[in-house]
Amino acid sequence: MNYITSSLLRERGFVILDRHDQSKDPKEWLDLEYVNWKSSGDTRFAPLASATGAIEVDGFWSHEPPRADKDGVWIQSQVEKAPVLAARAKEPGANVGRCRVIELQPNTYADAIYNLHQDDNNRLNPQGTGWVVRGYYNLTDDPDSFLLLREDRYDPATELRIPLPAGMQVIVDTQRFWHATWHSGIEPRYSLITSWESGPELDSYIARYNGSTDFKNTELDAEMVSAAQDRVQRKLAERAEAIANKSTNH
Numbered sequence: 001m002n003y004i005t006s007s008l009l010r011e012r013g014f015v016i017l018d019r020h021d022q023s024k025d026p027k028e029w030l031d032l033e034y035v036n037w038k039s040s041g042d043t044r045f046a047p048l049a050s051a052t053g054a055i056e057v058d059g060f061w062s063h064e065p066p067r068a069d070k071d072g073v074w075i076q077s078q079v080e081k082a083p084v085l086a087a088r089a090k091e092p093g094a095n096v097g098r099c100r101v102i103e104l105q106p107n108t109y110a111d112a113i114y115n116l117h118q119d120d121n122n123r124l125n126p127q128g129t130g131w132v133v134r135g136y137y138n139l140t141d142d143p144d145s146f147l148l149l150r151e152d153r154y155d156p157a158t159e160l161r162i163p164l165p166a167g168m169q170v171i172v173d174t175q176r177f178w179h180a181t182w183h184s185g186i187e188p189r190y191s192l193i194t195s196w197e198s199g200p201e202l203d204s205y206i207a208r209y210n211g212s213t214d215f216k217n218t219e220l221d222a223e224m225v226s227a228a229q230d231r232v233q234r235k236l237a238e239r240a241e242a243i244a245n246k247s248t249n250h
């Protein structure tokens with residue numbers, strides 16, 4: 001593959017920026033218009049930029065003509081409700097594809113690892129241009145919740161657990177990592193997710209906010225992790241079997 005990438009993201013697949021002072025911002029995410037969209041977990045999305053400027057969240061490759069996750073069209077009615085969030089997404093000056101607030105209901109660790117998936121941000125992305133990565137900016141204060149990142153979907157030993165206090169700003173190569181959020185709170189968790197094109201603009205933004213991969217992973221109880229992993233393997237096997245049966249029993 002021949003794409004422009006950011007060095008820290010190339011190295012570790014993620015970069016953590018300085019914390020944003022979320023306490024001084026209005027809770028704009030509560031004013032936005034949401035659509036139901038099955039992602040990883042019980043979720044709703046409020047798009048700020050979409051493929052056509054309509055309030056929908058489908059991949060840009062699902063539209064006519066299909067295209068890469070770039071050149072998102074800002075949705076005026078949503079940007080008016082959330083000018084601070086839109087400004088944060090535009091601040092790097094890098095090309096923005098999809099930009100949305102995601103609302104996630106509380107879940108369990110086992111739910112989260114069942115939901116692990118890789119994004120498809122670079123589908124149709126022309127070679128020689130910037131690799132699309134995603135900003136995950138936590139809006140609510142969820143210090144006991146984690147963005148889980150695994151290099152190997154089935155191997156908990158590869159798992160990074162990035163805590164999600166208010167103002168946490170992390171940029172992730174979500175096509176490289178299997179990822180999902182474990183949200184252990186009692187209220188929904190809100191996060192601003194933005195697709196950005198890698199390149200000099202994103203690099204200088206990362207440098208401005210002291211982007212770093214220094215990170216102390218949180219340890220979890222080994223028995224809890226292995227019990228959850230076993231449960232997920234069983235559930236995935238059952239689902240695969242159900243799908244196989246369905247395709248043979250007409």
Ligand SMILES: [Fe+2]
Nearest residue numbers: 117118119174
């Ligand atoms: Fe994802």
